[in-house]
Amino acid sequence: MRAARWSAEHPWRAILAWIAFVAFAVGLAVAIPTNNTTDADYRVGESGRADAMVHDADLVQADTENVLITARSGSLESSAAESAAEDVVAAAGEADHVAEVGDPQWNADRSALLVPIELAGDTDEVDDLQRAVDGVAAEHDGLDIRQAGDVSLDAAINERVGDDLSAAETTSVPVTLVLMLIAFGALVAAGIPVLLAASSVAATIGLMAPLSHLIPSDDTTASMIVLIGMAVGVDYSLFYLKREREERAKGHRTLDAVEIAAQTSGHSILVSGGAVIAAMAGLFLVADPTFNSLAIGSILVVAVAVLGSITVLPALLVKLGRWSDRPRVPLLWRLNRRVGQGGISRRLLGPVVRHPLVALVLASGVIVGLAIPALGMKTHSGTLDTLPTSVPAVQTVKDISKSFPADEGASATVVVRGDAGEGAQVQAALERLSSDAVDTGHFVASGRGVQTSDDGTTSLLVLGMPYDETDERVDDALRELRGELVPAALGDLADAPGIEHAVGGGAAASLDFADKQSGRLGLVIGFVLVLTMLIMVTTFRSVALAGISTVLNLASVGAAFGVLTLVFQHGWFSGSLDFTSPGFVIDWIPLFVLVVLIGLSMDYHVFVLSRVREHVQHGLPTRLAVQRGIADTAGVVTSAAAVMVSVFAIFATLSMLEMKMLGVGLSAAILLDATLIRLVILPAVLVLLGDHVWWPWRPSRPRGEPVVEREPAYAVSAR
Template identity: 55%
Template sequence: MTRGSVTVRVARWSAVHPWRAIGLWLLLVVVAVGMSVVIPKQHTQSKDNWVGQSGQAAELVEKAGLGDRPAETVLITDPDGPLSKAAATTAIAQLSQKLAALPSVQAVGKPVWSENGKAVLVPMELKGTADDAADAIDKIVATTADVQKANPELTIAQAGNASVDAGIWKQVGSDLAKAEKLSLPITFGLMLLAFGALIAAGIPVLLAFSAVGAALGFYAPLSYLFPDGGSVANVVLLIGMAVGVDYSLFYLKREREERRKGRSTLDAVEIAAATSGHSVVVSGLAVIVSMAGLYVAQDATFTSMATATIVVVAVAVLGSLTVLPALLAKLGHRVDRPRVPLLWRLNRRIGPAGISRRILAPVLRHPRTALSFSAVIVIALAVPALGMKTESADLNTLPQTIPEVRTLKALQDNFPSQGGLSYDVVAQGGDAAAALAGLQGSAVKSGEFVVPPGHPIRQANGTAVLTLVSVLPEGSANAETALDQLREQLAPAALGSTTWAVGGESAESVDYGNNQRDKLPWVIAFVLALTLVMMAVTFRSVAIAVVTTVLNLASVAACFGVLSLVFQHTWAEGLLGFTSSGFVVSWIPLFLFVILVGLSMDYHVFVLGRIREGVVEGLTPSEAVRKGITESAGVVTSAAAVMVSVFAVFATLAMLEMKQMGVGLAVAVLIDATLVRIVMLPSIMVLLGRRAWWPNRLHKQALAPVDRELVGVS
């Protein structure tokens, strides 16, 4: 890299015209936030997630116009014992009157009493589509709550697709608010430890937060092409804070380092732009390339995650290359004010890489031993991944703190045929209804399925639909067992040559999980191939590209192993506050792989860049590794600490999927930043020597004093 590089030219312009750069950034953020206000974000529809045979069944049902109207159920029980029919009848009358008066309710059905006499349910049919029900559900739930207040001696609660979804999103919103409240002060505290000064600590946090806000705004119009699958805000906050702080940290640390060497503020900014700025660009591209792997999964939710993450990473890179140099140029030495006395002295006393230097010394003296020892640890952590079970999320993986989830479980306990594992068998052509009647008889006779009351065989336009409910308890494994029995035994025997498909909510959940497992190898191949090519081009070294790929796989394997140990067993339940489901949610491994490859490249590129500077300056491979690791260790440690802390916050949330994602990311980054980057990477680089840069032959270059400092990683 030289003074003519793009990152240096952009940084120089921003440093020379700081108010223009700052003003343009503020305008960008304001416009983006304004877009999020005036442009309604689009969400995925159920058809966007149709896959496999259940997707074919859903399409047949939709074309025939046989889809069920959205429905909700009110459950009435007595918390103190047997249900009083008199009290329940009074409450039912109030419910029927109030609910029937709502414009979104089509009809209120007759009450159904449980066989055990402990509960009664009141079914209701809603108008319009599932999306219409979602829009109107708050008023319906509020009406049920009013009847509950009027009958305090009873427990009156509502459950259904719309109300459960609303309860889940309320929990997600609460979790997200908690993550925001915790992550910002924790990140700021870590920056104080890293810099010992308030302004220097505040700049990375401020820029990262503004990047998150801007990215959410820019995603609003993009959601018309890539609708939000429900997790965009979580992912943008998670990734945006991590990479936004890291990119500013890389840049700011290098600028301060150069000022300590006596450089002027402008020269320090240019040197930081040529080195750390270039690493930021490469790191950002690595994350973007990795996230693009989610497009390979051809899943609406993953597509929205990938799009939003690419946007937030691009905005974070732009901010670190433009407004950050402007702020540093304008503040000058004042960036280290006001100092926090104790932290400032501690920061100066420890110095850069105080701890890492001590760890690195034996690694460089005995690289083979260090590599063998670290490899054994990584393999030991990765072994449990061989037994990792992945299944779709179900009722048991949802937090029991959600009232609607508790209601749905109580409904299933008292009315087994009204909930649980439900399947829709769709037949088309010939005498489809008669064929399904035969299937109904054989399914019920098997003792494994029941027909829910009020769900006769529906038929229209040559298509018929039969709803069956499995007697097996709610659970992903049971859902697949019942589905296999229907698809492989009962349906083929009863329906013969008739065109048929088994769908319904339980089948959709199973098919979705299987689809994620099938797509995972393709995503892995896509991401590894692209990142390998990118590293080979960036460093002009095949060896570096291969080493990077191997180390990334080591980190991911260790992460998957820890996930299996934590979430497939019960020993960590009390520590993390969850109930083990015995499996990892099916979409988590695919998502984690993509994220981890991208994030691990974050400081990997930065470390390799500093090592390469030493090689170009003429140092021996061992000296270059020592110089590169020690000079970058402080930044890498701070960057990893930020990532681990942000991800660890998500491990404290109520939603099991967010908890698994947080634990996986935190553990992987911790392993990657310590064992992999401080032990495995330097030992490999020392053992390879100059062959690490093959086929590029680096040698000491005769450069002017200032230009020598601008040697980067191109």
């Protein structure tokens, strides 16, 4: 109230202060370089120790690009393939940023020929090499000559991600503006939420630059800031604007209407923002650099959006006055006036209030049915199968991994560090390990042999695996390698003082990450639910209401996880969404969907319950307060949910499977939460419990407020 009153009485100061704040924050991003996460930040467990030893010994393998030569049709003719390989070797040797071109290698059945090309230093430039390979390919019509490797694959994926996010951001703003125009029927009112949300996002991205030197920033953080910032920024403005408009329609002056909106919707915004921040703070429990970065970015953008909603928004509304309802879009304006405040929702709420038990059973049945598939959810880190096959480099790497599993397939790196004098024993042990591992059938020799550092203290052996990255046998093979094969090959060396060994590599890092995160999802769920429950108890002074909120949040999360499982693990609607099911859900998606969903759904929950409590405080019986409160807020909640669902649904149309999962999970979850949960289950539970819902403290009536002795006319007509 104090913040809103000051802003309303000094509107220009508030507006200029907000502009100065946003400009200052954006200036920080220009003046201070962002500190991004590095590979070392992601080291976990034994694979992390192996990676650190490799880097300390300067045994990091130079980036390698591979040129795959296969037949366009039929069998591959040896002479033609070898002639093409010679041309590739010659052309690649003259390309920029190439250190060495290896000898061509045949696969086991001689259906493919591979030319390995080692790049110079830490270069990420392969354009000249790609042109050279394309030139050779043009001269050999009967052959399929393709290039791929970590550098070219990363470049292609980064370009695709950039294009996807740019398209999503470009589309989300006009979509949001159109939905706000439908909600308000006036251009200025529609533009205010979008403007506030966009300025909050810009300020947050600027503030993240200095903060990144405390918590390194992940590449995905900026996109998540846009996603969360636009969602909560529009929500908070919508809550405030709708209430201010409602009070002006009752005859209040603009200044009085703004103060009433601050006292009601403004208070709800503060509580909602606290709930979202509490939910996002749960990400810190994962103890992962990506989640730490996402947590700080999300918390900051929510805090900035709340600040804007209780300062600059009241100032804008006072300065604009009734001009916020101009220029009107005639058709939309008349439609809004005709439908009225909660006109549609009152008709939908009638059957729920009359038959609450039936409504509760039917709606709960749908939610439980959607949640059941989540019990069989499988998670895995992103693999080649989760990358879009429309990227040529992705398909090429897949083909290389099938024909040459030791080069592009799942692999393990065994690292041993000790005294230089024991180097010969270590090398002999690793050679013995290579033979023993291959004999198990779970590993294949990479052809690189044992590599030793210049000082002779560190040796490593790379073993390939003839399995796809998502094959369950990869984890079994790694556990066998760590628990049996390596100790047996090293013998007494394994326990010798000064000797350290570890098994690393991409597959081992994925296994270690999964083991580390095992149980973290339950920990985060518990933390978030307990914290939000405490917020509800503090805000509404009702243990029963806090318990209801917790159960509804769990229901929303369960339904969201079930939808993710059905769509991406079992492949439902894969044709419509244009993807091929990998048979699992990418491991970080459920956790992120969980905290975002609980945070955003609490926005609606607090807003709705605050209005219900307001009516109870004014003397209405709980049953009527529920009907009126939800009817009054349903239009706002529906508008806010429509914005979120539309923005998240845009992500479901992108080519990257991670973005699809995020978009489908959040859009489906918000849709279910704003409809079945908030318009059916919540009112049904509140009506069934009656006054017990406020236990142990019933909301007190403000001093001077008359008690409503009888049902108002709208309640009688609705019933």
